[in-house]
Amino acid sequence: MNPIMADRSKFIIRNVRVLEADSFSDCKSVLVHNGVISAIGEDREDLDGVNGQGHYLVPGLIDAHVHIANVDHLHRLAKAGVTTALDMGAWPTNTAKLRALVALDEHGKGGLCDFRSAGIVMTAPNTPHSRFPGVPSDSIVQTPQEAQECVRLRVAEGSDYIKLIADVPGPTQECLTAATQEARRLGKMVIIHAVTYKPFRMAIIARPHIITHAPVDKPLTEDDAREMAKHNIACVPTLVMMRHVKRSTAKYENAAASVLTMHRAGVLVLAGSDAVDYPGVPAQIEHGGGMLEELELLVEAGMSPAEVLAGSTTKTAKYFGLRDRATINKGMRADLVLLKEDPFEDVTAFKRLERVWCAGRHMHLEQL
Ligand SMILES: [Zn+2]
Known part of the structure; x- marks a missing residue:
């Protein structure tokens, strides 16, 4: 060439x-x-x-679950063919600076992955997410009113969509539902994190646009998946991260089986890696490389390569309203x-x- x-x-x-x-x-x-x-x-x-x-x-891939902290992450994503990254939690947030870098592309290397960001995630006191360094107190909520206020603050800061953590212990059902409704009222998409079955159920009841991760302790039932499909709740399972979750009840097979159940019920399954290198996460997932692993795991779970490719490009863009790519x-x-x-x-x-x-x-x- x-x-x-x-x-x-x-x-x-x-x-x-x-x-x-x-x-x-x-x-x-x-x-x-x-x-x-x-x-x-x-x-x-x-x-x-x-x-x-x-x-x-x-088309370049869209990774529907990453954590962007610096320009090196954007380079690594681009190198793997990921041209758009959807950040699902950044703190302390320096997204304004990174946005400017992407716009100017002034680093001289050429080619940076474009991105959108959730900014700071919402959680509750005494949870692993509340202990990450730099998490502000206004994102740690105990009442539905605090949850709604947290959403309004994120929107004011420029979050492209809202990310909530469902966990046990974690925000109550009332907090998750109130935050979701407030975000919808303000015209923002809502993505809820859930790694085990009980919080995943709470997430379904809150009616977000997306639930990210997949339950590792118990697979979703066909009824769960049908409920998601009926209410247009998509899933970004991040199987590449689910392989590393360290909980006594965790079995990767439960997450993979849940993906197939959702896919068969007509739930939109989008590819995302949970690429992250913060300390304290279950595993360090490589930016870019993690997404390429995820494509393989989704095929292994029972989706066709064509379905996985659509869930890494066209369908993701459409769901997130990215009409130019x-x-x-x-x-x-x-x-x-x-x-x-x-x-x-x-x-x-x-x-x-x-x-x-x-x-x-x-x-x-x-x-x-
Ligand atoms: Zn994540």
Whole structure:
């Protein structure tokens, strides 16, 4: 392949099979201008480009559960083909600074993963989350009124969506429900963390948009899953983290079985890694690498590679209202991954990816 041009403004990827809905097209050319896909199909011989012959062009992945603390995390995600990351809890929050970095891309390496952030999570006194360093007292709630106030503070701080912790001990059902309703009233999505069955049930009753993690002590029943599907509650199971949960009752098989039960009941299952390197978490999950593991685990749990890929791109973007990305169409952000192998045959194809572009900016893999 030709080396990619330094000029971000205009380039072409030639003779490449392009992901369209859930199958690959015949060979085409994709023209990128100012970070956006500007044309598909027509070649422009006057433009420098990449020869995509024998390769597969797919949208960049969206990791629906990460923790972003610094610019290195954004680099690592991009290197693995993750072009959008949905942070599910950052404290102390420095997201404003990171947002500015992504916008300017001033670090000189090229290609940074874009992100959204929940900011600070809501929890209750005497819980593991309340003991993480830097968690402010206004996110540790005991009454529904405090829960609602906590949501309003997060919205005022610029949280893109609201993250609540359900646990035993943890916020009461009344607190979870009050916080969820307050967030919905303010037009924000709500994501509730639940790792065991009882808090997972509390999360279902609160009616959030998403429950993240999957119960490790007892699998979800078909009735649980049907209730989720009926109320449009999606799940980001983070199986890669569930393998590491250390509780006496924890069995990974319960989390994996819950994923299959939800998927069969029509619950939207989205891929997320829980990439994190804070001290005190059950495991340090690699930014980027964790997401590629998650794709494999979701296939192993019983989803098809096509379903897993949709739950890492188009479906995630649609659910989170990210309308400018995750499909290869004219006018969309040029968040692109060039693969040597067909990911529908084998989702591990991302582990051997050839190139990544974040909003049209080529990610220099060798610089990491
Ligand atoms: Zn997490």
